[in-house]
Structure formats: structure tokens, C-alpha cells
Amino acid sequence: MSEHILHLTVNGEAQHVLVEGRKTLADMLRDDLRLTGTHLGCEHGVCGACTVLVDGAAVRSCLMFAVQAHGSQVTTIEGIADADGGLSAVQSAFRECHGLQCGFCTPGFIVSIESFLDAHPDPSDEDIREGISGNLCRCTGYQGIIKAVRLAAETRAATPQDMSAPDDAVSDARVGA
Amino acid sequence: MTAVAGRYVGQSVKRREDARLVTGHGRFVEDVAWPGTLHVAFLRSPIARGRIVNLDVSAALAVPGVHSVLTAADLNEHAREWWQNMIGKDAPMPPKRLLAEHDVRFVGEAIAMVLATSRYVAEDGVELIDVDFEAETPVLVERAGFEGVAADDANLVHPEWGSNVAQALPGPMGPGMPLDNPALEAVLASAAHVVTETFTQHRYLCVPMESQGINVRWDRHRERLEIVSATQSPHEVRSCAARLIGINDSQVHVVADDVGGGFGQKMFPATEELAVIMAAYRLGAALRWIEDRNENLIAGGHARNEDLTMTVATDESGKILGVRAHHREDIGAFPAYAVGSSASSVGMYLPGPYGFGEYFFSSEAVFTNTCGRVAYRGPWMMESVAREQMMDVTALAIGMDPLEFRRRNVVTPDQLPFTTSTGLVYETVTPQATLEQAAEMVGYDAFRAEQAEARTHGRLLGIGLSSYIEPSVGFGIMGAEQVDLRIDYDGSVVATTGSGSHGQSVETTLSQVIAETLGVDIDKVVFTQGDTAVAPFGSGTGGSRTAAVYGGAAREASVLLRNKVLAIAAEVLEASSDDLDMDLGVVAVRGNPGATISLADVAAVAYAGYTILPESIEPGLDVSFRIRAPMFMFSNATHAAVVEVDPVTGAVKVLRYLVSEDCGNMINPMVVEGQIAGGVVQGIGGVFYENFVYDADGNPLTTTFLDYLLPTAAEVPTIEYGHIVTPSPTPGGFKPIGEGGAINSPAALINAVRDALTPFGARVVSQPLGPQQIVDLIKGPASSAESI
Ligand code: FES
Ligand code: FES
Numbered sequence: 001m002s003e004h005i006l007h008l009t010v011n012g013e014a015q016h017v018l019v020e021g022r023k024t025l026a027d028m029l030r031d032d033l034r035l036t037g038t039h040l041g042c043e044h045g046v047c048g049a050c051t052v053l054v055d056g057a058a059v060r061s062c063l064m065f066a067v068q069a070h071g072s073q074v075t076t077i078e079g080i081a082d083a084d085g086g087l088s089a090v091q092s093a094f095r096e097c098h099g100l101q102c103g104f105c106t107p108g109f110i111v112s113i114e115s116f117l118d119a120h121p122d123p124s125d126e127d128i129r130e131g132i133s134g135n136l137c138r139c140t141g142y143q144g145i146i147k148a149v150r151l152a153a154e155t156r157a158a159t160p161q162d163m164s165a166p167d168d169a170v171s172d173a174r175v176g177a
Numbered sequence: 178m179t180a181v182a183g184r185y186v187g188q189s190v191k192r193r194e195d196a197r198l199v200t201g202h203g204r205f206v207e208d209v210a211w212p213g214t215l216h217v218a219f220l221r222s223p224i225a226r227g228r229i230v231n232l233d234v235s236a237a238l239a240v241p242g243v244h245s246v247l248t249a250a251d252l253n254e255h256a257r258e259w260w261q262n263m264i265g266k267d268a269p270m271p272p273k274r275l276l277a278e279h280d281v282r283f284v285g286e287a288i289a290m291v292l293a294t295s296r297y298v299a300e301d302g303v304e305l306i307d308v309d310f311e312a313e314t315p316v317l318v319e320r321a322g323f324e325g326v327a328a329d330d331a332n333l334v335h336p337e338w339g340s341n342v343a344q345a346l347p348g349p350m351g352p353g354m355p356l357d358n359p360a361l362e363a364v365l366a367s368a369a370h371v372v373t374e375t376f377t378q379h380r381y382l383c384v385p386m387e388s389q390g391i392n393v394r395w396d397r398h399r400e401r402l403e404i405v406s407a408t409q410s411p412h413e414v415r416s417c418a419a420r421l422i423g424i425n426d427s428q429v430h431v432v433a434d435d436v437g438g439g440f441g442q443k444m445f446p447a448t449e450e451l452a453v454i455m456a457a458y459r460l461g462a463a464l465r466w467i468e469d470r471n472e473n474l475i476a477g478g479h480a481r482n483e484d485l486t487m488t489v490a491t492d493e494s495g496k497i498l499g500v501r502a503h504h505r506e507d508i509g510a511f512p513a514y515a516v517g518s519s520a521s522s523v524g525m526y527l528p529g530p531y532g533f534g535e536y537f538f539s540s541e542a543v544f545t546n547t548c549g550r551v552a553y554r555g556p557w558m559m560e561s562v563a564r565e566q567m568m569d570v571t572a573l574a575i576g577m578d579p580l581e582f583r584r585r586n587v588v589t590p591d592q593l594p595f596t597t598s599t600g601l602v603y604e605t606v607t608p609q610a611t612l613e614q615a616a617e618m619v620g621y622d623a624f625r626a627e628q629a630e631a632r633t634h635g636r637l638l639g640i641g642l643s644s645y646i647e648p649s650v651g652f653g654i655m656g657a658e659q660v661d662l663r664i665d666y667d668g669s670v671v672a673t674t675g676s677g678s679h680g681q682s683v684e685t686t687l688s689q690v691i692a693e694t695l696g697v698d699i700d701k702v703v704f705t706q707g708d709t710a711v712a713p714f715g716s717g718t719g720g721s722r723t724a725a726v727y728g729g730a731a732r733e734a735s736v737l738l739r740n741k742v743l744a745i746a747a748e749v750l751e752a753s754s755d756d757l758d759m760d761l762g763v764v765a766v767r768g769n770p771g772a773t774i775s776l777a778d779v780a781a782v783a784y785a786g787y788t789i790l791p792e793s794i795e796p797g798l799d800v801s802f803r804i805r806a807p808m809f810m811f812s813n814a815t816h817a818a819v820v821e822v823d824p825v826t827g828a829v830k831v832l833r834y835l836v837s838e839d840c841g842n843m844i845n846p847m848v849v850e851g852q853i854a855g856g857v858v859q860g861i862g863g864v865f866y867e868n869f870v871y872d873a874d875g876n877p878l879t880t881t882f883l884d885y886l887l888p889t890a891a892e893v894p895t896i897e898y899g900h901i902v903t904p905s906p907t908p909g910g911f912k913p914i915g916e917g918g919a920i921n922s923p924a925a926l927i928n929a930v931r932d933a934l935t936p937f938g939a940r941v942v943s944q945p946l947g948p949q950q951i952v953d954l955i956k957g958p959a960s961s962a963e964s965i
Contacts, residue, residue, distance in 0.1 A: 020297070023297070030207075030208075031210075035201070036204075037200070037201015037202065039207075039386075039387070040207070041386045041388075041470065042881070042882050043469060043470060044470065044881050044882065046882035046883060076201065077201030078200065078201045078202070080201075087199065087200070091199040091200065094195065094199050096191065098847045098848070098850075098851050100195060100198055100199065101438075101681070101851055102385070102386070102387070102435070102437045102679055103194065103195070103199075103435060103437070103680070104203075104205065104385075104387040104435075104437030105386045106199055107201045110199060132889075132890045133889040135890075136882070136887050136889065137386065138384055138385055138386045138440070138855070139851075140855055140858075141854035141855045141856075141857055141859075141893060141918075143850075143851070143854040143895065143896055144854075146895075
């Protein structure tokens, strides 16, 4: 079995991992780096649960070998919130809009949507439906997710670049607006 | 009882589950990594039916990293008892086995398990197992038709059962079911209108985004089995594991943290999971099996797959006088629970929100060499699928609008309490109100004009209604759930119960009920479920019972604890407890703002300073309440769908979808709407996209998400809601809501398609309604693949 030493940056940290050639990026992230937020819903490239950013582009980590990420910058769901835990506008919007139930599809959606909103800062409803149609959710009927994308786009537009939403205190379990 | 809107209950409180889940810090079964765990992969049958004539695992054993390969000979004889808490010991059950022995009975049946250092290596091992079969004629509805399967005594799915008929009602397996109804025959012979039609629904599946999976280890030194499982019911897993092995429940510790959906599939442990449990126990090892999507689709349990023939008699005015119904199900080889049939529920719930008059129901379920049936969100929902289509078909046949026909038959408030033709008693349902609200919201009358106008331009618009009563059962272990509640020494509130949330927001909603009733800050409530070491015995989350049954128990436990807090506070404040209030964790004497005591101080008295309390007050601050739920709880809803059919491509677009519902007091409207939306979209998937197909040899053809199509955001409309709130008589006034979206949406959608295709006189009675089927329906019966 061929093994390779892989150098890459994951969520801003340099990593050096010894992997088998056949190991997927998703399995390497989950098993070797214990970043288990990247989920596997199909392992054949359809559900989008395994989406991560490789050099800024959203990719399905179940369809990529870990060795293909050699030298890359990878961002997983664990790298989306800022260093002190402040949620991104997309993460806050998911919570605000009931964009998740079981939460299994959620990391893939959030990572995909971060990338989608970077490319389409002011999406129409049609754009949003189209833009997230590569991710499957079995719980929400997509209602809250679509709303969350809209809200996140608004929040991002109203907030200086690279700043997360202001009012996303995680501990606030109180009544919604 | 009146509707409540308190500080927490009735509010769209944001979920406490979300913070960990949106940041990638959930803990799902696959996220658990115990040291030294061996990974399991299964060798599965590639044929539907046949003898195993050779099974040689030696090449697999030689693979570096393969620890062992187990077959039926290693495991099956050690299985002691195999039955489920929820079903009980005495329910008839088809044969069960951990691994296929001597023969195979469906494509995907597990034959051997490879244990290895990684899943990659385990799959390498599976590849090298040498297995040969002598194929036999598979027993398939796809091949022989339903009657052919039922009558075939030469080819039996389960020779031990002696027949391919799993269950027939009425009959010896339907206690209390009358064998005939002569009064109905008289009605059918004399009624002004008698209409008969058969409705079919195809095989479609739960498909939670997280598949099934389990981690198990046996600690031989402590004689304790540890399990982390993706389950809806940790206590069910505990009991099944203990019984299978022959140890005590208390020796098994089951934990389910975050569970990625279930929809019924995770109600009972899968056969593969039981095989892993047995293997871990026999080997004294830590094992893990994570079902992949291919396994989940072909062997994880199938659903729906049935037809129902209804004959409806009405008088001149369209009043229903009598109904006869016959139901047929293909339940596969190894259904997940009991005999696998949902017929007794289908028959019982079929009258739904209408007076049926004279009634008779019969059914037949057959085993086939296909994947067995599991529960899927409203396992009995064929009653709504068929009844609500029949309402439209009958209306059409007697020349009446479907809305008007429903109006003439729906149960009205002055009829309550209403006893259905099957003996169910409705006390607080409001089907007339939801019907009218849905009709008004959708603009039913205006739509008819719009539709006529659109037709002149060649556009095919259609509208469909569907009403139902959502039942939730409260008998057996499902009717007596317990909530344990205590206030700790620091004043925090700790709640534990046997629920098994897998997306239903139970941590949030039960905390709302507790905080509201007790009078504390919701952030002070620590809620734990999914852990058999701390939770009282429970049946998990399933059957639309969590709000009504666990919610009711949470409310009653909170009342008990509040009373105790007030009794202790009364001693300290030297007041009567009747004069005390507690809000946000502070007890105050009404009308005397200065006289207060905090919950932490009450706790200090309860645990340490109890000597100041009279003997009649027991020290401590903990209570338990196990509720006794009514046998049946009911909510109701009406769905309305507006669709446009493209006459050329056959594509259907859902233009509007709305739901008017009455689930009593809503604990959290945001969560209620979320449950409805998820169910409705599962119905959209089932009617238009999802279809699990076998060929005539029993080979599954839809084994990936490229062939088994789930709806995406691009296919769903914005769902609109109308709420009518009529509290139930149970504590809190909550009613079931979890399954209704999936139960009631198919008929609304199919009715809308039929309505759109009225100009073609199309007979729309089956699903799926994909583009090809729609085009065939438009072309007419001559070209229909359905025609015989
Ligand atoms: S797991 Fe990668 S797309 Fe489904
Ligand atoms: S929230 Fe469960 S799959 Fe999307």
C-alpha cells in the first residue's frame, strides 16, 4: 500500500500527515486530523455533506484523494467561525432561520453557502435555490435554509468584509424576534 | 383549557442544539473513535434468492489488517431472544437471523462480516471472500404479481413460515375485526352512487442523511456492553442487545448523541447492528460499523409499496353512506418489526376526518425476496393517500367539486365527541376549520377562474386538497414516558428523559416546557436524553409523541417540583405557599416585593438546611413523573397544493403549497413549521422523484443518489402555514405533529396533478409521477405503460 507524506494547511494550521494513496480527503480530515464536522452522506459526490474549501473553492472531499490536497489551503466547517467562536453570518443565519434540524447536512451547506455568497453577494431567490441545489437535506424541506441564505446575504452586505454578524451570541437561547 | 403563549411556551425560541451543529462540533455515531476499534464491512448477497453452496473466507483472512471474518456459523446460534420493547414478545414475527445461513433471501442480505483495522481494509477482505450460489426463482411482485406471490406455495420466501402471505385481515391475526359487514353490503346495493378505484404507491424510503451505524465494545472485566448508536430509541437498543446476548439490561449502556435523522428507520436496531453487537460480545472487542449509502439504499429498510382499493357509496347529495376497502402490501423478506404489516393501522385510521357510515376493511401482506419494510414517517399513511384521492375521484364521478364533497362529509364541531366507523373517538379535532382555512388561504374559488383562463392558453394548472387526522398512539411503552427533574445544589435544573431526538429539537422544546412551568430561566435548564445510564426507561422519539407525551410528562414533573420549591420557600419566607410565585428562578411573596428567595437558596435549604423544614417535607429537590397518555391522541390538518404541468415535457412544478393545521398548543411554532416542511418535502420527493426499483430478477436498480433522486431546494416551493389552536385535554394541551407533513402531502400533490390533467380525462391513481408517467397519462390509456 503506497503511503505519502502530505503537507497542507487546514483551517490556518500547517499539517503533515502520512496517508495511503487511496484515502479520500474527507477520511483524512475525519480520521487523521479528527475534524469530524465534515460529514459523509453518500461518498459518491451527490449529497454535498462533505463540502470543504480547497484554496477557496468548494469541493466534495469524498471525491478527492487526500494526496491531491498536497500544498493546499483547506477550510473545513471547524474553520468557518472566527478564532474566538464568533459565528459567521451564514452560521448565525442558520440558527436564526431554523436552517437545520438534525444538523447532519449542515456543515456541507454552510461551507457551500460561504463560497456561493462570495461569488454571488446579492443573490435572487432563484439564484439561491439553484446555488444550494447541490446539497441534500432530508429534514428541513429547505425552507429555513433558503431563508438563511437570504438573511446571510443581507447581513454580509451590511457588515464590512470578513466580519461576522454582530449579534450571534451562542448562549442566547431566548425568545426570537 | 385555553391556548397559552408564555415566556417560553408558544414562542419560537432559537434552538440550543444549533451552536454545536453549525460549527461542526456535533457528535454523531461516526465521530466516536475508541482506541483499538475494528471496522466492520459486510459481504452481501448479489442475488435475490438461492442456496449458498460455497463460502470460503481464507483469502480474506490473509489480508494484512484483517482480524477475523465471521459467518452465520460463528454467530447465529448464540442469538437468544429477538423481539422489541415497542412491539412486545408475543407479536408474530417472520424468521430472523444475524447472517444469512444456507440460503439468501434478498439482494443485500448480509452473509459474512470482515473485521479489520480500517474500513478500507475490511472492504478489501470482503472482495476476497469466495462465495457461490445456486440461484432459485425469486418471489417478487415485479415478476409474478401480488396474487401470484400470495398463491405461490412452491417458492417460499420463508419456508419456516409456510406461506408467502405474512398477514391477512380480517382473520385470525386481526382480533376484534369483524369477518364481514352485511349492513355495508345493503348500503352498497342501494346507494345512489357507488364508486370504486384502486390507488397504488410505490416503494420509497426514509433516507436519513446520516445512515445507520454503531460502535460497540464488551468490557469483560466489568461485564458491561457499551454502545454508541445512531438510534431514535436508546432503550430499545439496550433491551434488544441484552436479550440477544442473554445479559441484563443494566449491563448495557447505550448512548446516542447527535443523530442525523431517522424518520422511522432508526426506531429499532438493524439486523447488521445486532450482528455487530453479538460479534463484539463474542470476541470481547471494540467494533464499529457505519452503513454506507449503497448499503442504506439496498438493505437499510424500505417503505410504502402498497395499494388500496376503495368502494364508496353516497346518497344523492354526496353524503358518504358506506366504504369498503382492501389493502395489499409487499413487505419484503425481513421487515424490521412485528410481522411488518401496517394494515391494522391503515384500516383503523382510514375514515380520517369524515363520517364513513358502514365500513369494512380487509388486507393482505406478502413476503417477497426484496429488502424488508421499516417504519417511515406515518407507516400507515396509505389511509390518507388513498382516502384523499378517493374523495376527489368520487366527487368527480358524482359531478361535484372536491372541496364541496369534503364539506358535506367532514366532521363538524357539533358532532364532537365523534366516534369513527372504526371506534376511534375524536374530542378536540377541527377538520372543518382547517379545511376552510386552507381553502381560503389558497383562494380556492378564485383559482377555478384562473385555471379556466390558463387552459384557454394551453397551460395546465391544478389544485389539490388533502385532509387527515394525525394519530399518535399512547399504549404499551409508548404511552408511559417519564421525566426526571431535579434542582441541583447550585440552583440549576437538570432534566433527563428517554427521548431520542434525531432532529426534532427536543432539547429546546422540552426545556421550554420545563422553564415555563417551573418558572426558571431557560438557560438554567440542563437537558439530557439519549443515555440509558442516566435516563429513565423510555421508548425514544418516534410516532409523533414527543411533544404530547414527553412534553406532558415534563409539564407534570415541573408542576410537582415547583410545588416542592414553593413549599420549602414558604417555610423560609414564613408565608403560605399559596401566596408565592416563582419567576426566572426567584420565589417572591405576592404583594411583598421585598420577601424573596433564590432557587439556589431554596436548594441549599433542601439539601443541607433541611432541619428547619417540618418532617412532612422530604429533603432534596428531585421528582419523577411518568405520564399515562391516552390510548390515542389526534391532531388534524388540511394541505392544499397548486401545480402546473408542462404538457410537453411532463414536468410538474409546485406553484404553491400550504398547510392549515391544528396541533393544539404549539411549544415552539418555528419547530412545528419545520416538522411540517420536512414532511411535506418528503411527500414531494415520494410523488415526483423518489422510486426504488427492482428488476424482474430482484436486482435493485436505484442504488445511488444518481438513480434514487431526492428533492433539492430547486424543486420545492415556499410553504405557507395556517395555524388553528385547539388544545388537547392532555397536560400542556399539546398534540402530535411530527409525521403529518409526510402523511398528507402525497394525496394533495396527486390530486393537484389529476386536477391539472382533467382535460385529458387521465386516470391518475399511482405514483411516482415523473415526467414519463405524466406524458403517458396525457397521451391516454392506449399508450400508458400501466395498462394491462
Ligand atoms: S459525501 Fe461527498 S457528496 Fe455526499
Ligand atoms: S438537517 Fe437533517 S439532513 Fe439537513
